[in-house]
Amino acid sequence: MNVAARHSWLFATQFFAFGIVLPFLPAVLAARGLDAAEVAAVLALGSAVRLVAGPAGGWAADALGAPRLVLACAAAASALAACGLLLLAGFVAMLAVHAVLSAAMAPIVPLTDAVTTAAIRGARFDYGRVRAAGSVAFILAALLGGQAVARFGVDGAVALMVLGCAGAAVAALLLPAAPQAVVGRPRGLAAFTLPLRIPAFRRLLLVSALVQSSHAFYYAFGTLHWQAAGLGAGLIGALWATGVVAEIALFVWGRGLVLRLGPVGLSLLAAGCGVLRWGVTAVTADPWLLFPAQVLHAGTFGAQHLATMAVLGRVVPVAQAGTAQTVHAALGPGLAMGVLTLACGPLYEGAGGGGFWAMALLCAAAVPASIMLGRALSRA
Incomplete structure (x- = not known):
């Protein structure tokens, strides 16, 4: 698998997961016993968490000089957090699960963009064509998610979400190692x-x-x-x-x-x-x-x-x-x-x-x- 194909696979797996999260997560929360106000509160907390967790993940990737590893860990943590949507119920539990899920997923897309744009400098492939794999996967996820919900209930959508996140973790580990950039590596909160x-x-x-x-x-x-x-x-x-x-x-x-x-x-x-x-x-x-x-x-x-x-x-x-x-x-x-x-x-x-x-x-x-x-x- 060449470099462009590996990055395409990474975009496809993560956007497959997002293609399940965006359309079906509110229905999953409702099925776990939350009313409309509680669903809104859970989603709002997730948005707030992402504003902090995304930059934190990017800083960690740069400070450690290991964006592939941080990306893989974030995707794996997302898969584990999504399992909580299968195992738990109730407002407090869903609030906690979605906070962890949001924190884990927040840096995935921007870190993927970062490692892909860095790879382009050496491999000279077309970013747009690689990124298109994510958009195609998003559409397929929405279609398959609807079929899964119709056949298995909301648990079917959650299972696809877990598979997408786990696939993104594997895809991140399969990326070729990038040269270590030491000069300009950020240190500290500044x-x-x-x-x-x-x-x-x-x-x-x-x-x-x-x-x-x-x-x-x-x-x-x-x-x-x-x-x-x-x-x-x-x-x-x-x-x-x-x-x-x-x-x-x-x-x-x-x-x-x-x-x-x-x-x-x-x-x-x-x-x-x-x-x-x-x-x-x-x-x-x-x-x-x-x-x-x-x-x-x-x-x-x-x-x-x-x-x-x-x-x-x-x-x-x-x-x-x-x-x-x-x-x-x-x-x-x-x-x-x-x-x-x-x-x-x-x-x-x-x-x-x-x-x-x-x-x-x-x-x-x-x-x-x-x-x-x-x-x-x-x-x-």
């Missing part, structure tokens, strides 16, 4: 601030927060809005799938576009797609217009993600890559998404689908922020 001292990194945090968190209203209330507009479940599912398929298409075939536009051009593309996508979604529920708007997910998510990887790979030293990736995930899209998700409830109650205009405004604000990022990169 290491968390090292990426923040890089001007381009700070600008990237703002752009990522604006563009990626603009999906908050879509993730929280997109389905409810379309249901209220009379769209059926099958049609809504097809709309969601269209966005992910477009994202995969960009990852697989967009290398030429990435090379032509560069990170700043990709961020400007993402921002422009966001203004158009959320503007269309705000004013209509006509499927003939929504499907083309959903294709723009390739821009709003995919293009910005590729821009992020390009910037981090360019301005962050290899010895600080894990810390930078996890701090970016926590303080950029992670924190902004959490805050905006809370705000989306009152926004939807007051404006309905018109709340998508607020998301379009966030993307419009990302245009000058992207230009500022370009200026910082020109001085890097």
Whole structure:
């Protein structure tokens, strides 16, 4: 198995696990005896834990100089924690289990991005095509998870989650050893601030927060809005799938576009797609217009993600890559998404689908922020 295939397998296994966690975890918690308020409390605690645990995992990977080992341990710990969802029940137990599960899973994706972007410098493979394996696995997990729940109940989904996390642990151990980067290796708690001292990194945090968190209203209330507009479940599912398929298409075939536009051009593309996508979604529920708007997910998510990887790979030293990736995930899209998700409830109650205009405004604000990022990169 070549280097690119090993990294593809790592993305596929972890996103298979996430493809179970995101759609089915609330149902698992409800089946363990939690009411709606308790489910919300458990999920909220998980979000808070991830904001701290992600950067902590990245710091540990860099400080030890062993990102593969930390990544494998995090994935293995996630598999063990997920077993708790099978064995325990009740609010307090689920609160504890999900806190541990969230802490373990938090650094997995950003650390994978870190080790993959570092490997690209030597092996010269296409990040987008490798990352596409994760998106494909996410779709397959959602489909298989639904079948597992239908046949075995929620325990079937949890079993698939455990398998995905365990597979990610094995995949991490199968990665080729990277050269030990000693110079610039972070030491002590002050290491968390090292990426923040890089001007381009700070600008990237703002752009990522604006563009990626603009999906908050879509993730929280997109389905409810379309249901209220009379769209059926099958049609809504097809709309969601269209966005992910477009994202995969960009990852697989967009290398030429990435090379032509560069990170700043990709961020400007993402921002422009966001203004158009959320503007269309705000004013209509006509499927003939929504499907083309959903294709723009390739821009709003995919293009910005590729821009992020390009910037981090360019301005962050290899010895600080894990810390930078996890701090970016926590303080950029992670924190902004959490805050905006809370705000989306009152926004939807007051404006309905018109709340998508607020998301379009966030993307419009990302245009000058992207230009500022370009200026910082020109001085890097």
